[in-house]
Amino acid sequence: MPELRKDPVVGRWVIISTERSKRPRDVFVLSQNDKSTEGECEFCAHKEDYPEIFSLRDSSNPERWHVLVTPRKNRLLQIEGEIDRRAHGIYDVMNGIGAHELVLETPEHVLNIADLPLETIDKVLSVYALRIRDLEQDERLRYALIYKNYEGERQRGNIFHSRSNIIALPVNPKRVKEKLTGARRYYNYHERCIFCDIIRQEKEQKVRIVAENEAFIAISAFASRFPFETWILPKRHLCDFYKLDPGEFRPLSEMLKRVLLKIKIGLNDPPYSWVFFTAPFRKKHRPGYWITLEEDFHWHIEIIPQLTRIAGFEWGTGFYINPMLPEDSAEFLRSIEVEV
């Protein structure tokens, strides 16, 4: 059973894999070789090995799926069992209960979601929303994290079929907690949503806007940690991604595709990651805790092209050094013309 352990000082939960077979030397050897796998797309070659959790299918041809959700192999968390939150001396530990799902974004072997048509991106987004609604029913879980690690062309020929991940957890991830706490602190003082205020200031100053449409705005964050770090925010105040109106999926697909194509074309197809920051599940038995959440939190997406290595200094201290002015990042990305 995988385990969740809490750092007793800073309160960060860490997934500790307890696959006993993985001995220290294996981890070391693995890390030395982890770039060397070559060959065909593992998903395309072995589609039948990927069981279905959920799919969107062609109504005229139900044999054909558009988007497929499958459990992650080597999943980090286990869906069966009790959480059993307990002390271990002064430490805190719980069972690694949760879901770890792979969203295959297309049956074709395309690497980058930016190269998929808008209709497909709409479908991927609606699958995210449906999966969150489903996972939220599980009383043990508190958060569904949607993230993507795109490896770029450098990984061509590998198993990196266009895909994203959903991980549902019995705890809130640390950065989510920090965002919730920070947004609440601002709301308590100003009685305004901090993200709405950010959007207002960015629209006034214009210098950090990357792209904008009727429903979404993409900006270079004022205190970006990385060059070309880009946030996509819905203009309409809403704390839950999955409560988007049906008509808001298309402008979001359009904005995602636009930003990702700017990154692909402008920066020569670098690896990138994205994370969706949406509100945690609201449990019926903890209503008080969430009392202002719908007013103070505002869901959004962070997209980070991986151009620079994260140095020891940065992960060790949480203190980041960005060699580029966010205003220059935004100006550069704005100038890249793309066809969406």
Place this chain on the structure above:
Amino acid sequence: MPELRKDPVVGRWVIISTERSKRPRDVFVLSQNDKSTEGECEFCAHKEDYPEIFSLRDSSNPERWHVLVTPRKNRLLQIEGEIDRRAHGIYDVMNGIGAHELVLETPEHVLNIADLPLETIDKVLSVYALRIRDLEQDERLRYALIYKNYEGERQRGNIFHSRSNIIALPVNPKRVKEKLTGARRYYNYHERCIFCDIIRQEKEQKVRIVAENEAFIAISAFASRFPFETWILPKRHLCDFYKLDPGEFRPLSEMLKRVLLKIKIGLNDPPYSWVFFTAPFRKKHRPGYWITLEEDFHWHIEIIPQLTRIAGFEWGTGFYINPMLPEDSAEFLRSIEVEV
């Protein structure tokens, strides 16, 4: 003038370099090429270009230094000027005032501090202590961060002469703040230092101890983020590294060298980083804020071998996945015999 900008939601300060010459394409090109530099050690070839901030010299031969502190070229912060903390609309910004110093740990071209004799490591540690004492006099500064990024043999022939960095900041780095806050929360509840309690439990359970001597203990942290993540803690409760007794430097050198040699030999000389977490400077004009700091904080070192890549998921969420049980890490490192 470099700039410090604060993320308005989570409160993280980021150094934004404002070297205007570095245009977006330069950053991109830089990142593509940043592994390709080859050649002799830049420091050994151009020693005369490194001005001295401070040095420890041979008393019998003052021409010869043992440890040299020099300003970082391309320094991130500027020592001259006012902090000028100010609003930029809803955002917070201040001038990038601070010190950025390089500590050259030996005149000889040795790469890894683990390969230096104990007498030299003693000298390096005492230089850290002297630099902190000096930087603390600057009323504008709040923290001196000591860190090292060792690049491993893979970088042989490059400029990576054995060295470490001191960066003195007008703000507390985010992870330092988190540690201070977490330790204070524990102290407020238990009226005991959390690090002293960690040491007590580790000595009872023994399974996460990597090494121990009369004054220091090295452990695999209970909720380690990374395989072989190792913390070194002084057994004596003390919040400031630089207030070590003179007799405590040697056991610390011995412990550092022992742990680093275990990592070098056991894991085939991987890159690693270390960060010293010591208490912030106590300003005379903010005495109340620090009222319990000396009781609730306990300085320590984090050492992280870089065996696995930090994935987008991890930096995006602050939620780490460790593929190895800390107990297995400790057992492995304990088993590696080294000559100190």
